[in-house]
Amino acid sequence: MSDMKSGRPGNRVRLEDVAKLAGVSMKTVSNVVHDYPHVSATTRERVQAAIDQLGYRPNLTARTLATGRTGMLALAIPEIDQPYFADLARHIGEEATRRGYRIIVEQTLKDLEAERAVIRDREEGLVDGVIFQPVRIDTMEIARLRPDTPLVLLGEGARPLTADHVMIDNVAAARDGMDLLLRQGRRRIGFLGMVRRDPTQSTHLRLLGYQESLLAADAISDPALVVETDWFGVDDGITALRAALDAGARFDALFCRDDLFAMAALRVLDRAGLRVPDDVAVLGWDDTALARYSTPALSSISPDKAAIARTTLDLLEDRMAGFDGVGRHRTVAHAIAERDTTAVSG
Amino acid sequence: MSDMKSGRPGNRVRLEDVAKLAGVSMKTVSNVVHDYPHVSATTRERVQAAIDQLGYRPNLTARTLATGRTGMLALAIPEIDQPYFADLARHIGEEATRRGYRIIVEQTLKDLEAERAVIRDREEGLVDGVIFQPVRIDTMEIARLRPDTPLVLLGEGARPLTADHVMIDNVAAARDGMDLLLRQGRRRIGFLGMVRRDPTQSTHLRLLGYQESLLAADAISDPALVVETDWFGVDDGITALRAALDAGARFDALFCRDDLFAMAALRVLDRAGLRVPDDVAVLGWDDTALARYSTPALSSISPDKAAIARTTLDLLEDRMAGFDGVGRHRTVAHAIAERDTTAVSG
């Protein structure tokens, strides 16, 4: 078949070679490659034979230059090894593959300059569209640097009117989570962690939902129940929660900003001799692998990541197809994955 | 500065536009863009001004077509959301960025056809090199489908003579891990999980190291201590270990094939009322986020992922530079991250 060695390294087979062998024009070969309908069966057959014989594979770069489409999308996220973003990358990757795109992953490492580079797009024509979860760059700046490449933003970082945006309703999701805890009769529900300088709105919105629920319920609303942290991550969570306990704070549930803080909670509570969920219930956010695999298994607010992926690609394809209206904002469903840490004993 | 709106959407600024404005040839502009040394200061200045004024950004695709280099590497892994691969992707991504490449992530989802596609490379000229951790495709087939794109393989899946290969010494690492447990006086050390149909060699090699250590030590070597599983993953691990305990197996330590199985162990042991590490020590493999964040914190064999990334890129750049010798195999260092699950009480 096509496993013949050409023996001429670096001597690629081009469209023209196929055309010559098949005795047709380059364009006809191109038409065959693209399944263009108006090609006679005999021609198609002859060309296909030539393609197989030569082992021809189209050169993507040349095609891109000629068409202006690259078939690639950039996914710009803070860190690929953070469980939530790894999950997200998987879903977006699968959805993109399904639709015929490839994904370039760009890690911004929460660096402002790196985020600017994503928007500014130092080079050009590399990708057809960009999916970007900003952390540090703000709304104004995105609007100002607004790229000509179609862009869809994720998360609560920035929400300029110029770009599309996909998120879940953080406040509502937080209330839903709180409802679960309240229904169990939990009354001293803490919030871990109120990240002091979260450049995004996420923490704020989740805290808002938490507070709204407390107000609407017959539960204790006490600033001491809100545990502040300096930054994101398990270690910050551990430090902060430990300090809070040492300072005398007492909880019968911990509503955590994300799964990482929830892992911190499990660690600290365990050390403090408190049982989960009997003494303290714990609820995370993001429903990452961490939640599924921890012991006890962590209950977690679960954004519908597949839906995020689908919606994001929908919006992006729209833009790539030429839509040029004002930024659209889509809210995607969430659920609560109930596991051990909010189980009702009995 | 350059934030002037051109107002002509889709009307890109090209090298020629800059050249015209600066009153020089395209080539000179190109030289300025590339910091070619032999350009007079005045010319350089004038050209740079034109670049800024027009907001010119080079078109990567055209450059690629002209040079034959894309500046992109493909990273083909089973699943980006598996903690180990997420970690790996991060390190390789960072190293690649450092060296001026971008990464295209290709998820094979452990699908044979998808793996074949990675090697066969349906299209061409998309990436300069490929980093690939195969799971199902075998050595012979890789050799047969051998692509003209430089290729470096990761892991123990396949090791054809035709491609470079980076791994850690699984047998030695397993022995090191066992030594740790043996030094603590553990004698009934189990192996979780012996994945029955692991298409790669990893499980086998780790089991081998486990067995070698047992033979060399004064410990119990009993087939009942080796817990077989149908497949990878926490759930398989849970099922298998639970069954083993039910069948009467008793351990004072569990050497786990990877962190996922270790998480399964923590879950099952907890349910069984066994304390970790007092009753049973647990050792994982891969040193993923799971290990760092679990409670108790999981000790784990820790491949030097940064070194893997570096070595891989070294080999790949070598190939991209034209090296065409027989496949080289590099072994990268490993360590043991000692945490709670192998702590000595005292």
Add this chain to the structure above:
DNA sequence: CCGAGGAATATCAGCGCTGTAAATTTCAAG
């Protein structure tokens, strides 16, 4: 003041493919 020799800049042919428009062939109807 001339010519050598290096520095600075320019010319131009592609890289491999596709869109457009035009040419050619095919075929049913007249």
Add this chain to the structure above:
DNA sequence: CTTGAAATTTACAGCGCTGATATTCCTCGG
């Protein structure tokens, strides 16, 4: 057999940039 419309196929000009190969411009020793 024609003839015109539809079906196929082709020619060719780029897409935007760079490498190789000129060409022009200086500077300086003799």
